[in-house]
Amino acid sequence: MRKVQLLIVGAGPAGLSAGIEAARAGVQVTIIDENLRPGGQLFKQIHKFFGSRVHNAGVRGFRIGEKLLQETRELGVEVLLGYPVYGIFPGGEVVYGSADGVKQLQAEKIILATGANENNLCFEGSVLPGVMTAGAAQTMINLHHVLPGQRVVMVGSGNVGLIVSYQLLQAGARVEAVVEAGPAIGGYGVHAGKLKRAGVPFYLSHTVQRAMGTTEVEAVELVELDHFKAIPGTEKIIEADTVCMAVGLTPMTELASLCGCELVESRGLGGLVPVHDHDMRTTNPNVYIAGDISGVEEASTAMEEGRLAGTAAAESLGYIPAKEAARRKEEIHGRLDLLRSGQFGARRAQAKIEIERSFAQIKRGGEVR
Ligand SMILES: Cc1cc2nc3c(=O)[nH]c(=O)nc-3n(C[C@H](O)[C@H](O)[C@H](O)COP(=O)(O)OP(=O)(O)OC[C@H]3O[C@@H](n4cnc5c(N)ncnc54)[C@H](O)[C@@H]3O)c2cc1C
CATH class of the missing domain: 3.50.50.60 (FAD/NAD(P)-binding domain)
Structure with a gap:
């Protein structure tokens, strides 16, 4: 040997x-x-x-x-x-x-x-094509020069979620939302500021309840949270073809x-x-x-x-x-x-x-x- x-x-x-x-x-x-x-x-x-x-x-x-x-x-x-x-x-x-x-x-x-x-979240529709980790999206854009989708919902506002969101914007995608379960943005203000200036909406105290679509992601349902518990009646639908998870x-x-x-x-x-x-x-x-x-x-x-x-x-x-x-x-x-x-x-x-x-x-x- x-x-x-x-x-x-x-x-x-x-x-x-x-x-x-x-x-x-x-x-x-x-x-x-x-x-x-x-x-x-x-x-x-x-x-x-x-x-x-x-x-x-x-x-x-x-x-x-x-x-x-x-x-x-x-x-x-x-x-x-x-x-x-x-x-x-x-x-x-x-x-x-x-x-x-x-x-x-x-x-x-x-x-x-x-x-x-990378960690994953489990929610209805989380196995649909179009749901991926933020690292996977980053590999696609920065190494393979392929856009994972046109309209992205990013879950997680730590530095990884913020940085990959900005890189998706630079690569030509639209970031429809950054969703954060906690009451405040997790990452550095400098990264969040760039997204805010680009008009990306932040949904704090929110999570993804389900990804909707038959063969791929067509929309995402968000729900507001009270101490990490979903508040019934606060659901909102966002049209998107990609969900990225940056959850640790x-x-x-x-x-x-x-x-x-x-x-x-x-x-x-x-x-x-x-x-x-x-x-x-x-x-x-x-x-x-x-x-x-x-x-x-x-x-x-x-x-x-x-x-x-x-x-x-x-x-x-x-x-x-x-x-x-x-x-x-x-x-x-x-x-x-x-x-x-x-x-x-x-x-x-x-x-x-x-x-x-x-x-x-x-x-x-x-x-x-
Ligand atoms: C979006 C993003 C932005 C970041 N920005 C910053 C930043 O601005 N500043 C900063 O300091 N850090 C940043 N980081 C964090 C940084 O990239 C990581 O902390 C760092 O890469 C960890 O280094 P590592 O060598 O431990 O692991 P990795 O870089 O993950 O390397 C591990 C290697 O091990 C290999 N491997 C694993 N298992 C096996 C096996 N069984 N057989 C063979 N090979 C194996 C893998 O292929 C991989 O190449 C960022 C991370 C992300 C995702």
């Missing part, structure tokens, strides 16, 4: 950053991704990123992806594309698909950077679970996440995680967590002396703390502390070496 020193699953911002950091230290790195293009979510992001300049604010997402790819190439990192990883055994045996059939390899250390899945993401933890990592529920991080320590190490001592799999945040935090996991894995393989590794990890933590300040960030910072506490508890119980 082929042997690799460090295998990284997922070539998104977290996986690529982890690969760069470990390869710089001298580790032999292989990154594997089921997509034919590396970059994960980044290549769909044509908008300029928000945040601080250290974290690429003002740079378009796909440009950040191009820079990361260039660096992996220069460092000689092996990137296998179009290869889905089906399973990982606790001892590091990895089973993946390829054009030549199912293959296996043995990895000394593993970093899981598999990202997150859930970390993709299947591989972590298969290779014996303990999972814990965290509301602040999007659902079940692998328990991990300050270095992104899971309860399987040879497996690290980084990015949205460890809790849904942003590309900037995904990249920093990637650097952290890459540094920690290189240290454990003997490529970075403990003192130097500690210095580098502290620097990365400083930047992560910055990203996790502010109203939304502070909640995620607290959730991360709770996860690390769970790790310490499990370690005290003797289950982690």
Whole structure:
């Protein structure tokens, strides 16, 4: 069986950053991704990123992806594309698909950077063609240059819902409504402002009750909510051919679970996440995680967590002396703390502390070496 020193699953911002950091230290790195293009979510992001300049604010997402790819190439990192990883055994045996059939390899250390899945809503008509996630619509317009529909109802007013709505407008669709179950817009004012100026109506304290149509979506019925409960008699019909759902993401933890990592529920991080320590190490001592799999945040935090996991894995393989590794990890933590300040960030910072506490508890119980 082929042997690799460090295998990284997922070539998104977290996986690529982890690969760069470990390869710089001298580790032999292989990154594997089921997509034919590396970059994960980044290549769909044509908008300029928000945040601080250290974290690429003002740079378009796909440009950040191009820079990361260039660096992996220069460092000689092996990137296998179009290869889905089906399973990982606790001892590091990895089973993946390829054009030549199912293959296996043995990895000394593993970093899981598999990202997150988009959530869906279930309502009458939600299986009609025309109902999709916001990410699917974004892939269609920004990667394949195909408009998913002409008249769109967006469900969810977080940053994803707002950004994808604006990109749909730019691509030539009409956004008939942004629907939000809560009483206030969830995302940044700067994104909402662009939609308001374009005349897009916002329906706060509303949800989609049903998508109507025989073979595809023809109209959408909205209903007003009182503390998330439908108010009878407030239904309104909006003509539309597309319903996009931007209602959160859930970390993709299947591989972590298969290779014996303990999972814990965290509301602040999007659902079940692998328990991990300050270095992104899971309860399987040879497996690290980084990015949205460890809790849904942003590309900037995904990249920093990637650097952290890459540094920690290189240290454990003997490529970075403990003192130097500690210095580098502290620097990365400083930047992560910055990203996790502010109203939304502070909640995620607290959730991360709770996860690390769970790790310490499990370690005290003797289950982690
Ligand atoms: C509309 C939108 C706008 C955003 N805007 C911003 C922004 O302005 N600023 C910001 O910081 N963040 C933004 N984000 C968030 C950011 O894109 C994500 O947080 C980030 O991409 C997470 O990185 P990741 O590497 O963890 O996962 P991903 O980018 O999702 O990459 C995961 C990779 O793993 C691969 N993979 C998964 N499972 C397997 C398997 N079994 N086998 C092989 N490969 C597998 C996938 O194919 C994918 O390429 C935005 C997201 C969206 C949807």
